[in-house]
Amino acid sequence: MNLDALYTLTHGLYVLGACKGERLVGSIVDAVMQTANKPVVISLSCSNTSYTKECIEESGEFSLSVLGKTINPFIVANFGFQTSRKVDKWQNVDYELIDGLPYLKDNLAIFRCKVLQKIVFDSNTLFVAEVIMAESGNCPDKPLTYLDYRSYFKNDVMDSFKKHIEGKESKMTKDNNGKKWVCTVCGYVYDGDVPFEELPEDWVCPLCGVDKTLFELQEV
Ligand SMILES: Cc1cc2nc3c(=O)[nH]c(=O)nc-3n(C[C@H](O)[C@H](O)[C@H](O)COP(=O)(O)O)c2cc1C
Structure with a gap:
């Protein structure tokens, strides 16, 4: 089987949003398609490693924002290259x-979609979710497609993420x-x-539960 043939199935790119209690999570997805008109139903495929997927299973609902061709590449990097398990991705965007x-x-x-199955x-x-x-x-703008991402957009996305990480690292080194x-x-360190x-x-503190004021900067 030639799995590269699957790249000819191209969709748009979307920011998927969900929540776990008050905490907002999200990821980039392309595997979305309309599946029925009445009611309006879409299907969304999430990787089983995705934290957003876990949150959708719990809450039963999610949001989708459709990306255009002029979107800032960092949006794709922010939501696609790191996990909401560790990072509050929504804090980095409008x-x-x-x-x-x-x-x-x-x-x-x-x-806004409500999970049916x-x-x-x-x-x-x-x-499989109803669009409510x-x-x-x-x-x-025109929709950004997965083909756009693969054919010309990916390098810009990777560069924007490199800059973001370098900025964070130099901030941490400078500050601390x-x-x-x-x-x-x-x-606990x-x-x-x-x-x-x-x-x-x-x-x-994840070990003993005291608040931030009981932390101090130390050589370790
Ligand atoms: C262009 C692109 C398309 C992606 N498409 C999907 C997808 O359709 N479904 C999915 O679960 N993950 C997809 N991903 C991967 C997730 O966005 C990525 O694993 C993300 O870090 C998951 O974050 P989370 O753990 O916070 O859910 C895609 C990533 C990129 C860069």
Whole structure:
């Protein structure tokens, strides 16, 4: 079987949004298609490794924001190259929250979907979902396709992500001068992707549960 043949099946690119309680999660997806007109139903295929997929299984709903050809490449990198398990991706972009679900401000259209059924494969989970809200965006762009991504957009996406990571690393080195944030109660050394200063005020030490004020910068 020639698996490259599957690349001729090309869709758009979308930012998928979901939530886990108050926490917003999301990823880039291309495997979306309209499946019925009445009711309006779409199918979405999520990798079983995706944290957004886990959150959709729990909450039963998700949002989609359709990307246009002039989208900032970092949007694709932000949502496609890192996991919401570790990073608050929505904090890095302009978004609007509608009834608890996040939508990218820069969109061609947005959809809110309610899961009707799921089919689980070894690699992916297919969600069949009813579209309960659909709005056109006000930007006169054409949809960005997966083919666009593969043929010319991917390099820009990778460059934008490299710049983002380098920026974060140099900020961390400059700010902390090589030191690490250490819990003064239990000795836990913070090593997350989000700079310690940007963690929310209610963040607590994962080992002993004390708050951020009991951490200090130390040589380790
Ligand atoms: C161009 C592109 C298309 C993608 N298409 C899908 C897709 O259709 N389904 C999917 O589950 N993941 C897809 N991904 C991968 C996820 O976006 C990626 O694994 C993401 O980091 C998952 O984040 P999460 O763990 O926060 O859900 C795609 C990534 C890129 C860059």
